[in-house]
């Protein structure tokens with residue numbers, strides 16, 4: 001065996017030495033060794049370059065097949081012709097299933113099959129060596145070989161195969177000896193391969209050796225990513241990014257949604273696939289150091305949310321509106337001072353309570369966003385400033401974070417570092433279902449944004465190397481994949497804000513009514529963060545006014561009581577009165593006799609449904 005490894009150079013040296021010593025080399029033994037070496041060398045070359053020599057291999061096989069067919073089965077030519085037509089037709093129409101994804105690839109395969117099959121048919125009849133068939137075969141193969149040799153994906157696949165052939169040595173060198181390459185897929189931006197780990201090795205071991213893997217594979221720094229395979233602890237997916245889709249800023253292609261029910265497209269993963277995440281009934285936390293791209297993400301969000309006629313956005317921007325004011329025409333309300341921010345969040349809790357009350361009364365579980373019942377999203381840029389400058393607002397934010405989902409009222413908070421202090425020591429962070437982490441300075445900051453232990457599991461937000469790059473954690477995104485947000489230029493923001501301004505919906509009647517309730521009717525709900533306590537307390541307090549309204553409606557004359565009289569009798573504000581009247585009308589207990597005049601329905605006026613006034 002070792003004899004075969006002697007190089008030609010070594011053999012020549014040995015022969016020279018023997019001649020110097022006066023020993024005549026045994027010519028045939030050296031020749032045999034030399035011939036073996038040459039054969040092994042050629043075989044190795046052909047195997048290594050098997051993809052490149054495929055056109056020649058096919059030409060030789062065709063020659064052989066033509067010889068056999070002509071010699072023994074010359075009458076089979078119609079079958080060969082029929083098979084040619086069938087194969088070419090199948091490749092042209094169904095080549096997609098054979099991984100010929102592009103039309104040009106299917107076209108090439110169909111033409112190659114037609115030419116080769118046509119030649120074989122002629123060779124079956126005439127003999128492969130009869131003129132001009134050999135020349136036609138040589139020329140045809142050469143012409144067809146050129147696109148084959150030039151094909152980018154083929155070349156990439158071959159290169160990857162050659163690289164991965166060295167995995168046994170690489171795995172030894174990086175301390176993952178015994179791991180095996182199971183499969184490899186080449187795509188537009190690089191390749192991904194599935195690795196089976198040896199007994200006792202873990203994905204974390206591999207993650208800790210990423211730099212070594214990059215060096216062994218000869219990639220650029222930062223080109224290797226490792227992801228666990230959820231269903232198997234001893235498998236991992238190794239991704240090598242050769243062409244970085246994130247190398248340059250990616251322009252925003254325009255809104256991807258027209259309703260909050262659809263996921264918003266934030267940007268592009270590094271394999272070129274879009275990042276789509278639903279913001280319906282979900283709170284979101286966006287974090288990262290200054291200049292990492294948080295405001296860019298807010299722009300993408302605004303560009304999309306403002307295109308949805310079933311979403312209302314309220315904005316808080318304590319940087320004096322620097323980030324959100326360009327979107328002012330699309331924001332239903334915007335707060336740029338601590339006082340305004342507190343008022344905005346207090347009102348958001350009122351809306352929440354109003355909606356929750358309506359749901360409870362109607363026996364509904366959730367608020368389904370629609371044009372006349374829009375979702376309310378509160379976008380807060382630099383949440384930490386809110387904590388510092390408007391501490392009172394934090395109770396409201398906390399309340400929204402806990403109770404807002406069911407009524408489609410949610411928070412999207414951006415902050416540099418969402419420490420417990422920066423989040424106002426509230427439960428807001430723990431309620432965030434979507435976490436977007438741009439670059440952070442320290443590993444523990446990745447855990448602050450994404451959740452405890454995330455950095456250790458491969459969520460390396462500290463390694464993000466350009467503004468706009470982020471990691472996304474959400475129920476449907478539980479694997480760390482680098483993504484980059486789309487970039488909106490100032491011009492795009494301005495143009496989009498103008499375009500979307502007239503699509504904005506108005507706040508629904510229930511929310512409006514809740515906003516205009518007099519303070520005494522709602523203060524308890526705002527103060528208390530427990531839903532039941534707040535609502536029940538308020539219900540008890542307003543029982544007296546309900547009874548007064550019932551009595552006033554029952555005692556109303558035939559032409560009905562005016563709204564003014566009812567407001568006075570029940571001590572209710574106009575919006576509350578309208579809301580109550582609408583509900584009673586729905587329940588068939590009150591009727592609008594004429595514009596602005598109401599009374600109890602005829603039957604109910606006599607029944608004890610409203611309670612006995614005594």
Ligand SMILES: Nc1ncnc2c1ncn2[C@@H]1O[C@H](COP(=O)(O)OP(=O)(O)OP(=O)(O)O)[C@@H](O)[C@H]1O
Pocket residue numbers: 248249250288289290291292293294295296297416438467468469484485486487
């Ligand atoms: N997706 C992106 N692609 C390319 N460049 C981007 C992207 N997002 C942001 N940038 C660049 O980074 C700069 C800073 O981004 P941005 O203002 O969004 O950061 P930030 O995290 O909001 O910072 P700060 O906390 O100081 O407001 C932008 O001016 C822009 O040039």
